[in-house]
Amino acid sequence: MELGTILATAGAAVAVLFAGFGSAIGVGMAGQAAAGVVSEDPDRFGNCLVMQLLPGTQGIYGLLIGIVIALQAGLMSAGGASLSTELGMRYLIAGMPIAFGGFVSAIYQGKVACAGINMIAKRPTESGKGMVMAIMVETYAILALLISFLLVIGIG
Amino acid sequence: MIVPMKRLSLAAMQADEERLLEALQKIGTVEIIGILEDPTEAERSENALSRLQKLNDSMEAIKPFAPKKSFFTPQKREISLAEIRHETERAATVADSIESLLHEKSALSGEREKLLAQKEDLLPWINLNAPMDSIRNTKRVSYFVGFCAQKDLGKLDEQEFLEAQFVSDGTDLATIIACRSEDSRVAQNFLKSIEWTDYAFPKSSDTPCDAIRKIDERLAQIQTEVEKIENNVMVYSEQLELLENAADLTVIDLDRMEAKHELTHTNTAFLLEGWVREDCVEQTEDAVRSVTQAYSFEVREPNEDEIPPSVVKNNRIVAPFEEVQTLYSRPDPYGIDGTPYMTPFYILLFGLMLSDTGYGILLALGALAYIKIKKPTGMSGGISRVLAWGGLSTAIWGIFVGSFFGISRTPASGAIFDNVSAFFDRIGIFPVWLDPMKDSMQMLALCMGLGILHMVSGYLIKAIEFFKRGDWKSAIVDELSWVMIILGLVIGFLPTIAGMAGMTVNLPVTVTQPAVIAAGVGAVLILLFKGRNAPKFFGKVTGGLGELYNITGVLSDVLSYARLFALGIATGVIGQVFNTLCAMLMQGKSIAGQIVGGAISIILLILLHTFNLAINTLGAFVHCARLQYVEFYGRFYEAGGRAFRPLAYNTKHIQVTK
Known part of the structure; x- marks a missing residue:
């Protein structure tokens, strides 16, 4: 198998892996906080669930880039593609922004979501504000997704 | 667009106060500004508050058993206040019954906690085959009951004047020590020198084993009683709507009572200060007029130091x-x-x-x-x-x-x-x-x-x-x-x-x-x-x-x-x-x-x-x-x-x- 194909596979894997790691950590933290609040006041479940979901999007962005890389590089076709080392390297690097942008932003978004969930416990009517604060962090995952996407599409 | 707000001063007779507030509450256009507090009104609202608390507790208790609302029921059901007021008596009776059941249940769970603690205490002594009240000082023999640390067993054995019997094992052993009455002072001092915790048996002629068995029986009995109470509570689950209606009505009445604290009263009249939307001034005055002719209704622009609430009005799309x-x-x-x-x-x-x-x-x-x-x-x-x-x-x-x-x-x-x-x-x-x-x-x-x-x-x-x-x-x-x-x-x-x-x-x-x-x-x-x-x-x-x-x-x-x-x-x-x-x-x-x-x-x-x-x-x-x-x-x-x-x-x- 060509080294390029292996590198492209690594690019797809890294994008899904790290963005997924981050989201798992973020959603996990937020889930713990949410369970605490819901144990006191079960009616808050809906609001808390939405907050818990917010750090989960990075994992989806990672999956998106992973699949786009796989499709574009022909990794999913039977027999496997054969890519030059340079091309494979480009796919690997194109996966990096969402891998690490997603990883770090999901963790921090999870922390903001935790704080937002605590806010829901004290002031249930202000849950929208907590959501907007958490979304501010996600901006950077979206920027990373955008660049990863453009880079992959750009390889053509 | 932002709706301009007007300051309202409404003065009327106290005889009309309740009906006026009811009319204003119905149209919901006036925010009342508090000026002075009237302590006698506070008492009345406390009654309503405790009523509300009772209703909420009862609702909380029966909610898990209540029939699930289907997806097709609206968020809030439509009903008139008169219909609810008609049923407040019944709702109060239901809430009282549920509350007394809840009281019984909490008494039983208190007893269960106590019994469980006693059982926990007695468990180390389960192997003692003597009635607990038989171990008490006589003329010639003194007893010490307690727990001895494992590491001090050797020291205990060395004492010739003591006779020790170990009932349990583990790091702290349940121990009964006997000695001659005249040695009891010495024994006490010795026990202070080692790791020893005193224990007192409950007053009972049973062996620990029997006592534990009795506790278990009582626990089982409590369990069935609690289940019976829960079944009785469940019977009321059909009444959830009744209680919800009554709770909402209580909140409505309570809001009006609290509004009354905020009014200024003279012997026969009262003064209400508040904010009203500019586009609702007429509607508000109509509502007042429908209740009484004896009133003074004045609106003016807010002063610089009075910050009005913020209200916006837009068309249906926006x-x-x-x-x-x-x-x-x-x-x-x-x-x-x-x-x-x-x-x-x-x-x-x-x-x-x-x-x-x-x-x-x-x-x-x-x-x-x-x-x-x-x-x-x-x-x-x-x-x-x-x-x-x-x-x-x-x-x-x-x-x-x-x-x-x-x-x-x-x-x-x-x-x-x-x-x-x-x-x-x-x-x-x-x-x-x-x-x-x-x-x-x-x-x-x-x-x-x-x-x-x-x-x-x-x-x-x-x-x-x-x-x-x-x-x-x-x-x-x-x-x-x-x-x-x-x-x-x-x-x-x-x-x-x-x-x-x-x-x-x-x-x-x-x-x-x-x-x-x-x-x-x-x-x-x-x-x-x-x-x-x-x-x-x-x-x-x-x-x-x-x-x-x-x-x-x-x-x-x-x-x-x-x-x-x-x-x-x-x-x-x-x-x-x-x-x-x-x-x-x-x-x-x-x-x-x-x-x-x-x-x-x-x-x-x-x-x-x-x-x-x-x-x-x-x-x-x-x-x-x-x-x-x-x-x-x-x-x-x-x-x-x-x-x-x-x-x-x-x-x-x-x-x-x-």
Whole structure:
């Protein structure tokens, strides 16, 4: 198998892996906080669930880039593609922004979501504000997704 | 628009007070301002409070057993106050019965806790085969009962005058020590020197083993009694609606009682001070007149030091978006209501973020069905209407970018999906404008172009507001100068920017040159006049420079609109990926495989697309809100109004029919 194909596979894997790691950590933290609040006041479940979901999007962005890389590089076709080392390297690097942008932003978004969930416990009517604060962090995952996407599409 | 508020002073006879407040509460147009507190009224409201507490406790107890409300029942049932008042007696009886059952239950659980603690205490002694009260000092023998640490066993054995018997094992051994009465003092001192904890048996003629057995029997008995009580509570679960009605009525009455504290009373009359919406003054006076003729009703403009609550009023299309604005902050009562300006942008940008015709139709229909069936009010009512509009916009954008449940005109997923693509291709509707996968730079340019339009509108709204206030200097220097800079730069360099995105745009020099000049004029305006209000020369100079440096902020705000594109592809591409996965399942080698795969993939498709729609709707909702709050409202909005809280029916479970 060509080294390029292996590198492209690594690019797809890294994008899904790290963005997924981050989201798992973020959603996990937020889930713990949410369970605490819901144990006191079960009616808050809906609001808390939405907050818990917010750090989960990075994992989806990672999956998106992973699949786009796989499709574009022909990794999913039977027999496997054969890519030059340079091309494979480009796919690997194109996966990096969402891998690490997603990883770090999901963790921090999870922390903001935790704080937002605590806010829901004290002031249930202000849950929208907590959501907007958490979304501010996600901006950077979206920027990373955008660049990863453009880079992959750009390889053509 | 912002509704102007009036100060109301209403004076009337005390004999009419209750009926007047009832009438005002019914129309819900007056917010009462508290002046003095009347302690006798506080007592009456305490009664109502304890009644409410009792109702809430009972509701909490029977709620788990109550029949589940079907999806088709509205959020709040419609009922008149008279109907509820008719049933308050019955509700009170039910609540009393439930509460006495709950009391019994809590007494039993208290006893259970105590018994469990006793059992825990006795467990180490379970091997002692003597009645517990037989171990007590006699004339000749003294007993010591307690726990001895394992490491001190040796020391205990060394004592000749003691006879020790160990009942349990472990690190702390349950131990009974006997000695002659005359040695008891010595024994006591010895026990102090080792690790020894005294223990006293409960007064009982049973052996520990028997005592534990009796405790277990009683525990089982308690368990059955608790179950019996729970069954009795469950019988009342049918009465949940009755209690909910009564609780809401109590809250309504309580609000009125609390309003009474806030009134000023003389011997025979009372004075009510409050806020009333300008457009509701007449309605309010009519309500007063319907109760009594003996009143004085005066409204006036608020004084400078009186800050009115902030109320906005809009037409039916815009009104739901007030909830999006409220999530940020209510407008300053003397500022601008941003809702009418934000609404078209919200609908436009929301649709671009989801941009899938299938999802859009589903979202719009779902939201409409929710509104029709659940009749939501307040925040959830507003947001479901916002989503209905967003769904419509999503469906239209989906046509422009060519996506229907992730299927586009170019075959991508395989199996049946390619047939759908071919069908779209044949009727020629998809994509009529831009394919984000191929024309990503154009798509990005579109998003940022919309962003620039959005931001420039923000500056213009503020400029118009300044002109209205007669402050033309601020309008030109602070706002229009930025419009000139932004639009001038964009138009002036459009051919260059478009070239970078791989497009060719030709503008004649007669257009680009004046545009660049306009941008320059804007910059000069800012440099020269921005610091005009600074007291010193130094401040005048740096003020302009500092403001001009904000161009970096404007630039990053424009880039922030790239999220429109990114979220758009996130929806479309993920949808397409789900289709591709299911297409693989459908293409089984044998007929049986194809049937099974097809059945599984239909279920999967429904689940996966629902998930994709839900998570991306959430994303579109909040990201679109963020674009409004930061990039748009940041340019003109004055936040910080407080909510208008009129005396009205603040109910949780019912909608009062008038």
